[in-house]
Amino acid sequence: MSSAARMRLRELLETQQCVRCASVFDPLSSRMADDIGFSVGILGGSVTSLMALGVPDIYLLTLSELAEQARRVCQASGLPVIVDGDNGYGNSLNVMRTVSELEHAGASVITLEDTIIPRPYKQPELNLSSIEEGCSKLNAALRARRDPNLAIVARTHAQQPLESILERVGAYSHTGVDGICIFGKTSKALLEQLRSATDLPLMLIDYNKPEMSLEEMTQLGVRIHFNGHKAYEDAVKATYTSLLELHTGAESGSDIGSEQNAKQLISRFAGQQEFKALSEDYLGPV
Template identity: 45%
Template sequence: MIERTHHELRKAFSALLKGSVCKFAASVFDPISARMAADLGFEVGIQGGSVASMQVLGAPDISLLTLDEYAEQVTRVGRTSQIPIIGDADHGFGNALNVMRTVTELQKAGVAAITLEDTLLPAKYGEQSYALIGAEEAASKIYAARFARTDDALCIIARTNVSVTSLEDSIARTTAYQKAGADAICLVGVKDFTHLQSLTSHLCVPIMLINYGNPALSDVEKLSAANVRVVVNGHAPFFAAIKASYDALREQSGMQGADIPLPELISKYTYSEHYREWAKTYLKSDSSAV
């Protein structure tokens, strides 16, 4: 097997973005899953932040994972993978200066691209978990990310959730991110192709979709024609591994009882209820603090 360098993998991902065909990203979470994805013909993978939070901390995706912890995990994937890996950099782990550090660490880890989202993280208690920061601040993070990279082949992907704001605001945001130099725009919450067209007709850069299996956006030819180059359909491989692990351990233990559905299984073993109670106790707004 001829191994490709990180720079070569970044060039391959850049070529994918500049191509004419939409590709589905494999959700990978360790070296073996990355090797499997390459062997099964995937041309790009993604290491999800939510997956890393569960895998590294056994915790839900509530911004507990640190940059160092994520970088360590993606390094294990990056040094093995022979397909380009997209790193989920969340909000860059802080402000624009933190973004610069994030780019430095994830570039060193071997990712081919990073997504930077405009979500307000960590979420404030009592407010929606998908509140967005200002477009100007988010665009500044894109500028900072471009400045910090030392390999121009590393792609900076600006991510926004279009389901939590107006169409006009989403268009203004993505316009600003494209102007700031984003190599691609990642959209979350697109309803259908009509919605996609409204959101992207002003853009020149390629599109990435976080789709979670929406059947209204499953036509590969139409996705390709709409300048969508990467689609992420959730993180089913990791969740399947969790369920299989539980079932195998239960069988080995000899314990009897009803099977636990996957959502309940994830909630139970990431201590979701504990975190909700801790949030009620310790996350107080300025007006309610004692």
């Protein structure tokens, strides 16, 4: 099943079409997305952290825990699944292990990002590795890959200045990766500039309301657009509301629990504020 899904993903990257990507986080959501007709899904690190540990996306999740969930999601259906490999869980040798584990789990795409995580002591939450190290990790990932149909996608969190983004994208493209993933708010002007730095297929991860249509993104080289984990958030909200109705005896469909939205519920039950305080205590102020 993994080989067929990877072939489908390869064909998608080579088409002149941009598709929406589904958030998949367990076997049922994988099957639902496949049945609905999505061409691709993504298993995000943030959602996996919530599913496996019930904690925020602060990089407490281990590679083994990610690989276990990826195996369940990827093998549940024929849907090609992108697995968020974070920064490869360490240095270039760790990246090789990450690729091996996630390939074995059934991933069709592995994204590897240029962030320094977990957050170092007394450093900002977002730190980028050097371009040289980023390229080293990508080269290691390509060497570790056994199935040539498995796509390795370089993900950058660089947002400004423009020259830095273009330099990183250009350098990563020359390693031989199969695509470039841009994280964060992306404008039409930026995408036009990116076409001068790479001719690889682009993937966009943007949690804001899209400023461009799929047709516009297609013309600018984007093949996959992911707009957040709304399916997971809605599931959390529905679960809380259902349990609250059951406990209180309220009728289904009432407005009970409406004072808290999904993001607030996730923050509350994942202990976002508690972990923020721990970070301030033990990682030091920025």
